[in-house]
Amino acid sequence: MPDATLADRAIVMRQARLHARISRRRAVSMLAWVLCGAALAALCLSIVWIIGLVLVRGIAALRPSLFTTVTQGTGGGLLNAIEGTCVLAFGTLLLVIPFGISAGIYAAEFRSSVWARVIRFLSDVLVGLPSIVLGYFGYVTMVEGLGWKFSVAAASITLAIICLPYVARTTEVALGEVPQSLREAAYAMGAGAGTVTLRISMRLAMPAVVTGVLLALAISVGETAPLLYTAGWSNYTWNGHLTGSPIGYLTYVIWAFINEPFAAAHALAYAAALLVTGMVLLISVASRMILLRAQRRM
Amino acid sequence: MKSYRAHLLAAGVIGLGTALAAPSQAAETRVLETGSSLLYPLFNLWVPAYTKDHKVEITTQSTGSGTGISEAVSGLAQIGASDAYLSPAMRKQHANMLNIPLAISSQMVNYNLPELNGRHLKLSGPVLAGIYDGTITDWDNKQIARLNPGVKLPHHAIIPIHRTDGSGDTFIFTQFLSDSTPHWQQAHGYGTTISWPAIQSEIGAEGNQGMVNALQQNPYSVAYIGISYKGAITQNKLGEAALENRAGKFVLANDKTVQAAAAALGGKTPADEAVSLIFQPGAESYPIINYEYAIVDAQMGNPPARDVRDFLSWSIRPDGGNAPHFMNQVNFVALPAAVRRLSQKQINEIGKEQNASN
Amino acid sequence: MTGARRAPGFGIGMNFRRLMAILGGSVPVSAVAIVLFLAVYAWPAIRFNGFGFIASNSWNLGSLYAEPVSQGGAMILPGAQYGILFLIVGTLLSTAIAMLIAVPVGVGAAVFLAEALPGRARLWLSFLVEMLAAVPSVVFGLWGYAVLIPLLGHYIFPLMTGLLGWIPWFGEPAGSGYGLLTAGLVLSLMIVPLIAATLRDAITAQPMYMREAAAALGATRFETIWKVILPGLRPVLIGAGILATGRALGETMAVLMVSGNALNVLPHSIYAPISTMAAFIASQLDSALQDPTGMATRALAEVALVLCLIAVLVNVLARLILARATAATSQQRA
Secondary structure, three states: HHHHHHHHHHHHHHHHHHHHHHHHHHHHHHHHHHHHHHHHHHHHHHHHHHHHHHHHHHHHHOOHHHHHOOOOOOOOOOHHHHHHHHHHHHHHHHHHHHHHHHHHHHHOOOOOOHHHHHHHHHHHHHHHHHHHHHHHHHHHHHHHHOOOOOOHHHHHHHHHHHHHHHHHHHHHHHHHHHHHHHHHHHOOOOHHHHHHHHHHHHHHHHHHHHHHHHHHHHHHHOOOHHHHHHHHOOOOOOOOOOOOOOOOOOOHHHHHHHOOOOOHHHHHHHHHHHHHHHHHHHHHHHHHOOOHHHHHHO | OOHHHHHHHHHHHHHHHHHHHHOOOOOOOOOEEEHHHHHHHHHHHHHHHHHHHOOOOEOOOOOOOOHHHHHHHHHHEEEEOOOOOOOHHHHOOOOOOOEEEEEEEEEEEEOOOOOOOOOOOOEHHHHHHHHHHHHHOOOOOOOHHHHOOOOOOOEEEEEEEEEEOOOHHHHHHHHHHHOOOOHHHHHHHOOOOOOOOOOOOOOOEEEHHHHHHHHHHOOOOEEEEEEHHHHHHHOOOOEEEEEOOOOOEOOOOOHHHHHHHHOOOOOOOOOOOOOOOOOOOOOOOOOOOEEEEEEEEEEOOOOHHHHHHHHHHHHOOOOOOHHHHHHHHHHHHHOOHHHHHHHHHHHHHHHHHHHHHO | OOOOOOOOOOOHHHHHHEEEHHHHOHHHHHHHHHHHHHHHHHHHHHHOOOHHHHHOOOOOOOOOOOOEEEEEOOOOOOEEEOHHHHHHHHHHHHHHHHHHHHHHHHHHHHHHHHHHHHHHHHHHHHHHHHHHHOOOOOHHHHHHHHHHHHHHHHHHHHHHHHHHHOOOOOOOOOOOOOOOOHHHHHHHHHHHHHHHHHHHHHHHHHHHHHHHHHHHHHOHHHHHHHHHHHHHHHHHHHHHHHHHHHHHHHHHHHHHHHOOOOOOOOOOOOOOOOOOOHHHHHHHHHHOOOOOOOHHHHHHHHHHHHHHHHHHHHHHHHHHHHHHHHHHHHHOOO
16 A cells, blocks of 8 residues: 555656646747747837838828929929839839840749859849949949930839849749649640740749739839939939930939928928838739739639 | 730830820920039029029939039039039049039038027137047037136037038038148048048938938037028027137128128139138138039030020029029028129130030 | 641740840849949959958048049049948948847747738738838838937937946947947848748648647647747748848948948947948948049949948858758758
8 A cells, every 4th residue: 555655646746747847838838929929019010100100191291283293392292203213113124024034934944054053043143232232333334334324224224133133033933833744745736945935834924923023113113222323313204315314203202302301391201102102012912912813723 | 805905905005105205395404403402492492483484494402512513523413513612633634614603601510409509609610620520528628618608518428410421511611620720630631521530429411401300319419500401400499609710709600790701702712713711811700601603514515505504694693593582591692793703704614615606 | 747847836946045045144144244343343442452441440532622642553532541341340230130130020920920820810910011021121211210210219229228238238328319229120120021921931831740740749839830840941041031131231221311320430339320331332422423533433332342242142151051951951851
């Protein structure tokens, strides 16, 4: 009888230690979840705060005249800036779509070739180059070197170079998802590389490729530093010249006008911030919806 | 069906592109003015008034005198606004550049001292030099107290604020420090940008507007700010210092003191008008005044040359840009008649070679 | 089939490849052109500056109003010297602080998003986090300047010096709100979505059997994530981390508006003003253009070159670490 109680006691004590360890682990896990939740909460608070600031002060500054008058000194409207942003975005996409998608196609379809590897590596290098460096490059080579002055051409080319690696990489990844069997079937039916890629692989990869292009659009709308040195600034709407004439853009207004000690300037800055952030968010939402719809179809 | 969509998309894209590319205005000349943040408020008053009756599109930018000079030299801007004239080396390298005074402005030394913003603290060049090179570190320093007997100065570190961008305000301020303090002239000199002595608490700001903001956000700071921002200073209830002039008197910047300093120069403005008005003699002279320059390329080609000439000619006229109602809004002083004639002579040089063929 | 030389459709075979190669060559050509251009343009400055460039804190454009003199084999303004140690330190420190904040917060948020939330909440909160990635950097700068700096400078920093002042680098003076910690904070907000979104996708993609196995062994939900799922995702975390570092290193506008723009001084506390290479190039280009000898713009090009080299180095390092980590995990699985 005494031996049994000793043994029982040992068992009970071992059970107790085990339970203690489990409760400790549970407590630690609970604490960990709280910390993770706090991290997420901090993030969400920040985004609400930033977007909230832009929304509140931006909406307060919105008036119909913003869209119909040009900037006059530190007041006026945003017509020139809005139009300029659109022109620059259009110019950038015009350049980045053919060149970027081709780079992605080559890297995906001729994957093991030397050139594809060069493209892939240097694409990573290009994506790591800070945008101010590209702006500086654009300033010295195009604005000054080629004598284009502040111009749509210099700005669009600089923005296009910034966006190239994003479009190339998205296209490459998208094409990589296309099953090889599809390509083989197409080749077996006698199609050449062009047909296979453009009419078959690209069609399947299109949603993801479009996402990459939309990303390029978002970048060209939201960039500031390189444009300061390639597009300059203009208080008037675009006069149609690709070189020799500066152009306005929304991010300039945010950067330059928030510092002016005039309330009208601040209002313009917040309105511009609202427009830019709104545009980029819209593009981001569109991107996501395209991907979701494509996934659902698959 | 699919080709319809593709064609529609293409049409939409082309349509959008054409709409955006369509020239918005017919052949109106575009002029870019960039540079001095001190001149910027005045240009923003001039441009709407001028373009009401004249067909030209002038864009104004506040980027700092350094940018004004460099962009005018490289042809990116047609009018470079600058509080500083071109350096001798620049003038040698670009002999076709003109510095054309448009008005006379001045510079304040402002501070943010919680109890003393209402009264005008007395400061001098050597004291400011000491503050900006770190030898005078606290507001209740003996040298400041000596200039301000009976004033209760706070025991707190001074936060000097300087410009980070290439600035005409830095140019005239450091000229003042150099002229009044030989030690500063030797150690640091003057320029649109200098290597500011490293002081732990100092702050760099962009543009006059940045200086006003930094001053307002940092109690116990001191900054040099162009007179056209006097409104912002009074609005934010910040302080303005009375500066010691060459005659030993402490003066504030106003029309009388600025005109006294300008008159002290006598007829000594040279033809190229690149001259410093800093620290002029005279009991009433304000020590930091300067010509506000338009840096312009005399060899400018003709579509902008004629418009630039016309605009600049209007801006120096006493019934045009130099009229009292413009000058008073920015606290500038109109050009004296002799200087105006020199400026007009330089303005006539713009596009002169091309003029012959017109 | 014998008579048909050309296949139906485009059938442009080899020419298509060549066309893609040429158009796609814009990527390598741009990358090489930019780095080569910087190197060539900066060469006179590199030769003039020597190693002192990255070792000294002496950025001085010289007497802009004096006559150029000949020194060290080049024409420069008297007193001109270019040393950017403070920029390198500012860049590395601000990026380091940004990563120190962003990685734990990003991992925590990703874990919570992937595991602790029901479907709809997960969708909406993930979207919220990704919205942070969509905000342009100048808007971050705007918010930092208008909201964060007054808050930090007037309330939080003085509180921190009070509570944490005994730790070196956390003590007085609390500064004005413009400085290293503020820049690091704003940068971390900009890079956190990268880490959180990538990791969250990777966690949700992990197969259920791993979770089930861990649960069968008695692990708590969190222990499953921490000890079983996450270790396998180390390559993903490293990849996202590298991209984030790259972005933080090159960030210009937001840093320009909140960092305080220090010149020739190294920060002595986390509240002290700093300058980063990217922001410096943007803010000093105008002054440098006033140097009639042109040496200043070439010195700025040298700064850009150093920045590029650091960015490329980080990238290459990432690939090496990534390759080794992927090999290790695949070995583990095998």
